[in-house]
Amino acid sequence: MNRLVSVAPMMDCTDRHERYFLRLISKNVLLYTEMIVSEAIDRGDKKRLLEFNIKEKPVALQLGGSSPKLLSNAAKIGEEFGYDEINLNLGCPSKKVQKNKFGACLMKEPNLVADCLNEMIASTKLPVTVKTRIGYDNVEDYENIYNFVNLLSKTGVKTFIMHARKAMLGKFTPKQNLNIPPLKYDIVYKLKEDFPDLDIVINGGITNTDQIKHHLKKVDGVMIGRSVYHSPYFLADIEKEIYSTENILTREDVIKELINYVKVEIKKGTRLHHIMRHTLGLYHGISGSSFWKRYLSENMCVRNADVQKVDHILDKVKHPQRQEVSI
Numbered sequence: 580m581n582r583l584v585s586v587a588p589m590m591d592c593t594d595r596h597e598r599y600f601l602r603l604i605s606k607n608v609l610l611y612t613e614m615i616v617s618e619a620i621d622r623g624d625k626k627r628l629l630e631f632n633i634k635e636k637p638v639a640l641q642l643g644g645s646s647p648k649l650l651s652n653a654a655k656i657g658e659e660f661g662y663d664e665i666n667l668n669l670g671c672p673s674k675k676v677q678k679n680k681f682g683a684c685l686m687k688e689p690n691l692v693a694d695c696l697n698e699m700i701a702s703t704k705l706p707v708t709v710k711t712r713i714g715y716d717n718v719e720d721y722e723n724i725y726n727f728v729n730l731l732s733k734t735g736v737k738t739f740i741m742h743a744r745k746a747m748l749g750k751f752t753p754k755q756n757l758n759i760p761p762l763k764y765d766i767v768y769k770l771k772e773d774f775p776d777l778d779i780v781i782n783g784g785i786t787n788t789d790q791i792k793h794h795l796k797k798v799d800g801v802m803i804g805r806s807v808y809h810s811p812y813f814l815a816d817i818e819k820e821i822y823s824t825e826n827i828l829t830r831e832d833v834i835k836e837l838i839n840y841v842k843v844e845i846k847k848g849t850r851l852h853h854i855m856r857h858t859l860g861l862y863h864g865i866s867g868s869s870f871w872k873r874y875l876s877e878n879m880c881v882r883n884a885d886v887q888k889v890d891h892i893l894d895k896v897k898h899p900q901r902q903e904v905s906i
């Protein structure tokens with residue numbers, strides 16, 4: 580599995596439509612689902628929760644939970660649905676998640692996590708990976724994260740995705756927990772030095788290809804969340820500079836391809852805005868971007884939005900000086 584660059588699991592963001600859209604820009608990055616709770620897979624509509632388009636591959640399924648039985652069952656079902664990797668979330672600090680005992684609070688219970696991973700590994704042939712933080716609350720010394728990784732690696736897990744900040748359990752909102760605890764990349768680099776046989780993927784605050792190249796000198800992979808969500812065409816830079824890809828779709832061609840997908844999805848009952856909302860940042864940082872956002876929010880992100888208007892808008896984004904022309 581190529582884990583050089585991956586796009587982070589993000590609730591309400593990395594759904595199947597977002598992944599299809601990102602895959603049009605990048606053939607190489609590894610994509611992750613949002614966290615899906617093992618209880619939901621057990622009791623809920625499996626098809627609705629897990630089905631995805633084969634063109635999104637490679638895709639890793641991220642699970643949340645702390646029941647070895649439910650997690651192993653969910654991993655097995657994930658394999659049947661065609662995912663390429665099963666990842667366990669040990670990094671989410673939200674209160675709701677803690678109440679249900681999954682996410683970052685499981686860093687306090689390494690033996691339970693090891694039980695979960697053992698069962699998951701036994702139930703699937705897919706690689707089982709972990710996404711975690713470098714510490715929690717006042718537990719932030721290197722020895723603690725070293726012991727955590729060491730114990731979990733004994734289960735056979737080979738890939739550790741390290742969000743390079745600690746989680747403050749119960750104290751901060753999820754948003755504060757993504758920004759306030761400082762990033763400590765050196766701890767992740769040291770883990771790679773101490774566990775040279777493990778694949779260590781670094782995550783947190785990565786926003787450009789120079790940073791990616793720098794991290795890749797120290798660790799095996801880089802995972803990026805918000806910068807890709809807010810500026811999806813960043814993936815085109817990644818394709819060019821990290822994978823030396825030559826034929827990358829232009830933004831306009833990405834939208835044209837996406838419209839073909841939209842037409843198929845609409846027939847299945849998908850709302851247009853559920854797809855197009857992910858494209859708000861496509862023109863981030865370039866001329867015409869505010870026009871694209873306004874157009875989307877006025878036309879594409881409303882009920883009964885009209886797909887036919889898209890060709891018109893593509894012309895306008897290509898020629899932003901003609902923005903005043905009414906649609």
Ligand SMILES: Cc1cc2nc3c(=O)[nH]c(=O)nc-3n(C[C@H](O)[C@H](O)[C@H](O)COP(=O)(O)O)c2cc1C
Nearest residue numbers: 587588589590613614668742783784785803804805
């Ligand atoms: C809106 C949002 C939702 C997130 N949902 C998840 C999630 O479901 N599972 C998870 O492991 N991390 C989740 N995260 C954390 C990201 O995966 C990532 O670790 C974090 O954003 C740091 O990376 P970044 O600085 O590149 O964004 C979420 C982050 C954001 C912003």
